[in-house]
Amino acid sequence: MKTTLFRQHGGPEVLEYTDFPTPEPEPGEALVRLKAAALNRMDVMVRNGWPGLKLELPHINGADGAGEVISINASLLRSGEGSGVRAGDHVVINANLGCGECEFCLNRQDNLCRNWHLLGETVRGTYAEYVALPLRQLYKLPADFDFHHASAAALVYQTAWHSMVKRGGVKAGETVAIVGAGGGVNSASIQIGKYLGARVVVIGSKAEKLKLAESLGADILIDRSKMEDWSRAVYLATDKRGVDVIVDNVGTTFPLSLRALRKGGRLLTVGNSGGPKFEIDNRFVFAKHLSIIGSTMSTLADFDEVMDLVIAGKLRPVMDRTFPLKEAAAAQERLWHGENFGKITLDIP
Numbered sequence: 001m002k003t004t005l006f007r008q009h010g011g012p013e014v015l016e017y018t019d020f021p022t023p024e025p026e027p028g029e030a031l032v033r034l035k036a037a038a039l040n041r042m043d044v045m046v047r048n049g050w051p052g053l054k055l056e057l058p059h060i061n062g063a064d065g066a067g068e069v070i071s072i073n074a075s076l077l078r079s080g081e082g083s084g085v086r087a088g089d090h091v092v093i094n095a096n097l098g099c100g101e102c103e104f105c106l107n108r109q110d111n112l113c114r115n116w117h118l119l120g121e122t123v124r125g126t127y128a129e130y131v132a133l134p135l136r137q138l139y140k141l142p143a144d145f146d147f148h149h150a151s152a153a154a155l156v157y158q159t160a161w162h163s164m165v166k167r168g169g170v171k172a173g174e175t176v177a178i179v180g181a182g183g184g185v186n187s188a189s190i191q192i193g194k195y196l197g198a199r200v201v202v203i204g205s206k207a208e209k210l211k212l213a214e215s216l217g218a219d220i221l222i223d224r225s226k227m228e229d230w231s232r233a234v235y236l237a238t239d240k241r242g243v244d245v246i247v248d249n250v251g252t253t254f255p256l257s258l259r260a261l262r263k264g265g266r267l268l269t270v271g272n273s274g275g276p277k278f279e280i281d282n283r284f285v286f287a288k289h290l291s292i293i294g295s296t297m298s299t300l301a302d303f304d305e306v307m308d309l310v311i312a313g314k315l316r317p318v319m320d321r322t323f324p325l326k327e328a329a330a331a332q333e334r335l336w337h338g339e340n341f342g343k344i345t346l347d348i349p
Contacts, residue, residue, distance in 0.1 A: 003128035009049030038064035063095035065126030095119035096297035152343035156184035162298035172197025181209035231259035318342030
């Protein structure tokens with residue numbers, strides 16, 4: 001099969017468009033012929049590498065993908081597992097890989113799996129013609145649903161849905177602030193916040209991305225490039241109350257986020273794009289009765305819930321550009337430098 005892979009960590013120059021053996025589906029797995037893959041910042045981080053990251057090289061990037069089921073290895077398949085998915089079906093992939101055997105997986109908390117993996121991070125991913133995955137990782141698409149839209153939605157919507165709905169408990173009538181006007185999870189969070197009936201505040205630094213946030217339904221726009229302390233602007237915009245929830249996936253902005261929250265507020269985080277280590281003033285946490293809530297990906301059930309909403313058109317991924325698979329390096333550069341307005345996808349011929 002054709003794929004884009006890397007044999008050593010480094011810059012975009014290490015990515016190589018080449019041939020690689022087509023995977024063989026294990027018992028309980030399906031072989032999927034991919035038609036589209038979507039990029040995430042994690043792809044570049046994995047390519048660059050970090051201390052302690054262990055990969056089987058060469059490695060194939062990519063968590064998100066959609067395509068057609070070619071074959072199913074039904075031996076050892078549990079009753080009801082992957083029910084409804086057949087050869088020839090169009091599917092989108094859930095990249096959150098639980099083992100299916102530990103106490104968390106058996107309790108339907110597979111994103112807490114003791115042997116958890118993320119497709120494209122610790123195991124080979126979707127920058128390829130084919131991928132083999134357990135049937136439980138596949139969501140059946142309508143035959144006419146666009147593969148690129150499906151792949152663009154999968155990771156970011158499940159991540160935002162689990163964080164905001166299941167972990168954060170966002171309710172109608174609450175005010176939710178989102179740090180960052182761009183990025184897939186942030187645009188998904190804006191839409192989910194509005195779907196839940198919340199008022200949404202977006203803090204961004206580029207006029208174009210703030211305009212995009214407004215088009216997605218954001219109620220209050222704050223341009224942080226014009227001020228040092230945007231938490232005060234949030235405070236004033238909420239009639240000196242603060243927000244109920246703040247979605248902060250930057251990390252280094254936690255000090256301002258804690259200031260922007262009302263008493264009893266919740267800070268939700270699924271990542272740290274600004275850096276993993278930073279200082280906070282703990283007095284804000286205990287004096288204001290704040291909660292810092294972490295989350296990673298979602299459960300299988302959550303994935304089905306949010307993809308149902310995407311298929312129904314109630315949530316819509318924001319699309320940027322599509323590159324051929326062999327131009328994955330250029331696509332990653334566009335993403336990493338923040339030149340995109342929405343999700344970047346790869347076309348897999």
